[in-house]
Amino acid sequence: MPTVRVKSGHVQPVWAGHPWVYAQAIERVEGGALAGDEVAVLDPRGNLLGRGFYSPGSAIPVRVLTRSADEKIDGAFFRRRIERAIAARVSFGLPSAETTGYRLIHAEGDGLPGLIVDKFDDVLSVQFLTIGMKSREGLVLEALQEELRPRAILDRTPIGSANLEKFKPGSGVVRGSDVTELAFKERGLAYRIPIEMGQKTGYYFDQRGLRARVEELARGKSVLDAYSFVGSFAMAAARGGASDVTAVDESALALEVGAECARENGLAGKITWVKRDARLLLQEAGTKGGHDLVVVDPPRLSPTRSSRDNALLAYAKVAELGCRATKPGGFVIMCSCSAAIDMSTLTRSLATGALRANVQAFVLERHFQGADHPVSAAFPEGLYLKTLLARVEPR
Numbered sequence: 001m002p003t004v005r006v007k008s009g010h011v012q013p014v015w016a017g018h019p020w021v022y023a024q025a026i027e028r029v030e031g032g033a034l035a036g037d038e039v040a041v042l043d044p045r046g047n048l049l050g051r052g053f054y055s056p057g058s059a060i061p062v063r064v065l066t067r068s069a070d071e072k073i074d075g076a077f078f079r080r081r082i083e084r085a086i087a088a089r090v091s092f093g094l095p096s097a098e099t100t101g102y103r104l105i106h107a108e109g110d111g112l113p114g115l116i117v118d119k120f121d122d123v124l125s126v127q128f129l130t131i132g133m134k135s136r137e138g139l140v141l142e143a144l145q146e147e148l149r150p151r152a153i154l155d156r157t158p159i160g161s162a163n164l165e166k167f168k169p170g171s172g173v174v175r176g177s178d179v180t181e182l183a184f185k186e187r188g189l190a191y192r193i194p195i196e197m198g199q200k201t202g203y204y205f206d207q208r209g210l211r212a213r214v215e216e217l218a219r220g221k222s223v224l225d226a227y228s229f230v231g232s233f234a235m236a237a238a239r240g241g242a243s244d245v246t247a248v249d250e251s252a253l254a255l256e257v258g259a260e261c262a263r264e265n266g267l268a269g270k271i272t273w274v275k276r277d278a279r280l281l282l283q284e285a286g287t288k289g290g291h292d293l294v295v296v297d298p299p300r301l302s303p304t305r306s307s308r309d310n311a312l313l314a315y316a317k318v319a320e321l322g323c324r325a326t327k328p329g330g331f332v333i334m335c336s337c338s339a340a341i342d343m344s345t346l347t348r349s350l351a352t353g354a355l356r357a358n359v360q361a362f363v364l365e366r367h368f369q370g371a372d373h374p375v376s377a378a379f380p381e382g383l384y385l386k387t388l389l390a391r392v393e394p395r
Contacts, residue, residue: 004040117144225245282296294325336386
């Protein structure tokens with residue numbers, strides 16, 4: 001088996017359980033490793049740190065799957081990891097009569113780096129994010145088929161990820177019968193998402209807990225759901241008894257789908273759907289007295305650490321607009337799905353935005369991704385979703 005030897009001074013994180021071996025940590029690669037090959041990761045003394053798949057040219061050339069010298073990475077291996085992931089979800093109540101859509105495999109969080117699987121009732125949506133995992137697509141799909149017996153499996157691998165790893169992504173149904181939509185329930189609300197919608201695997205399950213919190217806070221309040229996608233926060237607020245709800249997004253299709261879902265859930269007429277740049281609507285809301293509860297959940301503004309400085313400016317600006325759009329004494333919810341932005345950085349962006357808006361923002365709660373997006377204690381980068389719930393007061 002080819003080997004990847006880690007430099008002295010870079011061993012500790014990998015030894016402690018971090019699943020990534022960064023390019024700058026590698027002393028040398030031996031044995032003629034090719035893209036997608038299984039490799040052994042060794043410390044400078046030749047001790048085994050783990051085994052994983054090789055991605056030459058990547059900033060993360062190895063993602064560790066096992067620490068064992070003897071465990072084979074074969075079909076049985078994938079079945080065991082999938083069984084473990086299923087059992088973990090069952091332990092905290094997924095699936096349930098109220099929720100049939102959730103993340104089943106969360107890459108590193110479930111010991112399968114390079115693989116994402118979301119479950120939409122009886123349909124699975126998969127993403128292969130590394131050449132190594134893509135090379136074992138048949139083993140993965142067979143294991144999923146055996147363990148879950150889905151009606152269909154869709155490949156939703158992002159083109160960008162495939163290009164970086166230099167493989168051709170799959171598309172559409174790769175196992176089972178044709179499907180035209182992803183139908184599921186979340187907290188009792190029914191959703192039907194057309195498969196042509198391009199957002200990740202099809203839906204954002206990671207904010208389930210925050211949506212429940214918005215529903216608790218919404219009664220009697222005027223609510224603005226900025227960057228709403230299909231309006232999941234808006235529907236939660238409407239069901240929670242908000243006095244009025246506005247959902248804004250630039251995608252006409254997302255708004256159409258959201259409006260149809262609202263009708264299916266008996267919420268028609270309780271939400272105003274607006275096709276517009278969320279930043280412009282936030283700015284306008286600030287000049288018209290604002291809302292009692294403003295949710296600001298923008299798309300990822302910092303995909304890499306190299307763009308972090310620009311992202312900080314962008315988050316501060318969005319935070320300023322969110323604060324301006326919030327009535328005195330109201331709540332603003334500020335979210336970041338950028339792994340390069342930690343909680344303290346997001347908090348600083350909120351503080352800067354509040355200062356520019358000439359208000360004070362008092363952080364009341366901090367939220368993270370849901371339990372179906374687990375994070376190893378040895379892998380802080382896995383905690384990608386951060387949210388601040390703050391009260392806005394005059395300065």
